[in-house]
Amino acid sequence: MSTTTTNGSKPAPHTQHTVVAIVEDKPGVLMRVSSLFRRRGFNIESLTVGHSEVEGLSRITLVVDGESAPVEQVEKQLYKLIDVVKVSDLSNEDMVAREIALIKIRANNVNRHELLDIATVFRADVVDIATNSIILQVVGDEDKIDGLIKMCEPYGIRELTRTGRIAMVRGTKTTTVHEAEPEKIARLHASQGRRVEGELPFASD
Amino acid sequence: MARMTGAQMVLESLQREGVDTMFGYPGGVVLPLYDTLPQFPGMRHILCRHEQGAAHMADGYARASGRMGLCLGTSGPGATNLVTGICTSWMDSTPVFALTGNVGRSLLGKDGFQEADITGITQPITKHNYLVMNAREIPLTIREATHIATTGRPGPVLVDIPKDVFQETAEFDWPETVSLRGYKPNVEGHAGMIRRAAELIDQAKRPIIISGHGVIWADAHRELVELAEKANIPVITTFLGIGSFPESHDLSYGWLGMHGMFYANMAADAADVVIGIGMRFDDRAMGRFKDFNPTAKIVHIDIDPAEIGKNFPTAVPIVGSAKNVLPRLTEQVKQQSRPDWIRWIDNQREEHPSLHIRESRRMLPQYVVRTLYEETQGNANIVTGVGQHQMWAGQHYFYNRPRQLITSGGLGTMGFELPAAIGAQVALPDMETWAICGDGSFQMTLQEMSVLVDEQLPVKMAIFNNGYLGMIRQWQELFYDKNYSSSGISQPDFCKLADAYGIRAIRVETKAEVPLAIKEARAYKGPILLDFQIDQEENVWPMVPAGASLAETIEAPAHELAR
Structure with a gap:
């Protein structure tokens, strides 16, 4: 599985679809999903997997090249897998889509300050620093990460890794298999320090 | 509850699911199962001579009876020999349960003697498959696998059990119900879509029904006759749909496709509304996709939502079982006679009688x-x-x-x-x-x-x-x-x-x-x-050359008819 292309080039946004699949957390489920894409000839731009808010369910976020197959077919074929519980296409939703990149750059006493300035502009964090290198961690959409990579290239990128896109619909609507949070529980969560919807800063926008 | 070995659990569970016949071939890792078999006199074992045979036997058993067929093979070559048969079931959507043994759990992934990753190998050609790592999971797994194989769009499943799981002892805990949150086949059919289909059929001048294998598996052949008779819609079948509509019926016009009847292909090509029921608009049936009857509106009734819109845009999609959808459609369509359309197809059949057998001294x-x-x-x-x-x-x-x-x-x-x-x-x-x-x-x-x-x-x-x-x-x-x-x-x-x-x-x-x-x-x-x-x-003959459209169906050339 490839993550987002690292050379900064990517298809026009309208051909990309962000599909979220809620899947049973069972051995082989990722193989089932990836094998389906291979044999049906659907191109994956990015695939990420992690736990969801429900124990026993994982959440797969796929970025699919809509030119390679009608996204409706992708969704239906995914849903046919027994271990896939729910499939949603977030593309037409107002969504937050993010990925993380770690970038190891050649850095010395001469140019380190310049790199730190660039990092500040992109709100990237310095997560490691050594005599001849630094590692930047950046969170954002693909364009932002591509932009930072481009700025770092002249200094010499020694190593790069990206997580691929994860996404979530804004507002109360969810992509989970459960009903929306009951009001009582929502209040409980709020009392424990979670910020109420609408107050969240969209930090990287 | 009782304590049982894994092998006993397998046979007990299968018996509870109504399996009384298995087609199989023994081998090292399934010996515990074969050793247990005499304890289950109700289970008939038929010894094939090659596991491919066992898989086809289970498939033939299923197709003839409508019940799930079961085949059994040992690990490694036993399992891989089943693959052709499993894939045959997969492509034709028949309920076959393939049971395989595998090497002991401690040897899995170590390339032990006769080890094959059969769940990996069969993943794309089964509806679902399982590798069972604990004996206590056997009853639930067999229940789920049977449920998956026999409901919705039927299909093959595979359950792979390591040798020492057959030998392990555990409590036999039979689950009364099966519930899979990722598998809820929709059999009902959307009321609004059925209404739209009825309207489209009522307005149609030249409707045709293409009936497929799904009608047979939904046990909906009587319901199909009722629909066809009420609205006077000619019926052609796919090759696998043969038998879903009686060929002796006045409204039957044979089957379409690469070697289908000339008039069936022409009727499909001339129709203004094509009603596909329990079929998947396959290339062998429809000819070159882009030139299949471009003006026809398609009503597609199928239990598998992924089939709808896969090869052709659909005017009215109905996801559901033909058994449920057809009576409701029949209720809503108007009675019509459509004499012109039926005469047109009859003329085609008279002029191009594809099933005429010429006089010949040869053994044709x-x-x-x-x-x-x-x-x-x-x-x-x-x-x-x-x-x-x-x-x-x-x-x-x-x-x-x-x-x-x-x-x-x-x-x-x-x-x-x-x-x-x-x-x-x-x-x-x-x-x-x-x-x-x-x-x-x-x-x-x-x-x-x-x-x-x-x-x-x-x-x-x-x-x-x-x-x-x-x-x-x-x-x-x-x-x-x-x-x-x-x-x-x-x-x-x-x-x-x-x-x-x-x-x-x-x-x-x-x-x-x-x-x-x-x-x-x-x-x-x-x-x-x-x-x-x-x-x-x-x-x-007739023949639609590979890559040609149904309209390009060719009939037996004169020099061949003279032979």
Whole structure:
């Protein structure tokens, strides 16, 4: 599985679809999903997997090249897998889509300050620093990460890794298999320090 | 609850799911299961001679009876030999349960003797599969697997069990219900869509129903007749849909596709509304997609939502079982007579009678099939291999009930006929069962003749012997300048071979002997092989050349009709 292309080039946004699949957390489920894409000839731009808010369910976020197959077919074929519980296409939703990149750059006493300035502009964090290198961690959409990579290239990128896109619909609507949070529980969560919807800063926008 | 070994749990669970017959072959890692088998006298085990045979037998059993078929193989080669059969079931959506053993848990992934990652191998060709790592999971797994195989769009499942899990002891905990949150087939059909379909059918001037295998598996053939009769809609079937609508019915116009009837192809191409029921608009049926009847509006009724819109844009999609959808559709459509449209198709059939068999002194294969039809009064179950003989069996026998023709359509698996006929005969012991065999196709699985002898199964084998891989030769003749590269095939003396197995055989060399041989085979109580020395270079017509559209269907050329 490839993550987002690292050379900064990517298809026009309208051909990309962000599909979220809620899947049973069972051995082989990722193989089932990836094998389906291979044999049906659907191109994956990015695939990420992690736990969801429900124990026993994982959440797969796929970025699919809509030119390679009608996204409706992708969704239906995914849903046919027994271990896939729910499939949603977030593309037409107002969504937050993010990925993380770690970038190891050649850095010395001469140019380190310049790199730190660039990092500040992109709100990237310095997560490691050594005599001849630094590692930047950046969170954002693909364009932002591509932009930072481009700025770092002249200094010499020694190593790069990206997580691929994860996404979530804004507002109360969810992509989970459960009903929306009951009001009582929502209040409980709020009392424990979670910020109420609408107050969240969209930090990287 | 009781403590049981894994092997006992497997057999107990299968029995609770109604399985009483298994087709299998023993091997090292399934020995614990075979050791336990005598404790379950209600479970009949039929010993195949190659696991591919076991998988086809389970498939034939399922197709003939409508019940799930079960095949069993050991790890490694036993499991991989099942693969062709599993894929055959997958392509034709038949409920087959494949049970395999694997090496002990501590050896999994270590490339131990006879280890194969069979769940990985069969992942794309099963509806679902399982590797069971604890004996206590066996009852639930078998329940789930059976549920998946037999509901919604049926399909094969595979359950792989390591040797030491068969031997492990645990509490047998039978789950009363199965609930899979990722698997909830929608059988009902959307009321609004059914209404729209009814409106479209009412307005249609030239509607046609294309009925498929799904109608048979939904057990909806009566409901289909009611719909067709009320709205006077001509019905054609897909190749696998043969039998889903009685071919003797006035509204039946045969089947469409690459070797379908000329008038069926023309009707599909001329229709203004195409109602596909339990079928998947496959390329062999529809010809070149982009040129299939571009003005037709498509109503697609299928239980698998992924089939809708896969190959053609659909005007009215209805996801549901034909069993539920058709009565509601019948209720809502208007009674109509459509005389002009029906006359148009009748004229096509009169002008292009695809099923006419010409007078000839040669033993034409079409004549053999037709004679079989007449001798059996159309009542036999027909099981075919793959190739020319398969097409002739589909064309020149007439089928009036579902499950009467058993054939590998989607995967086109040569060698299917004999083992599938064995499965069908086991499922329906009193049914006259004919395996129509190609001389090439038969040689792929002929070792299963031993099973006929072991189990005393009265399967009638009719070999269509033309000394060629006939369909290959036909393509080479028509599209490769008669370059008959590797299509001439030598064969053993099939009669001597049958004799060696202890099976009676008759060589049929002239046309005059055909009805006599068939009569004799029917009168004989046991298995029998008829070796029909058919005309060598007969071709299957009509034909839609590969990559052509249905409108380009070609009929038998004059020089061939003069032969």
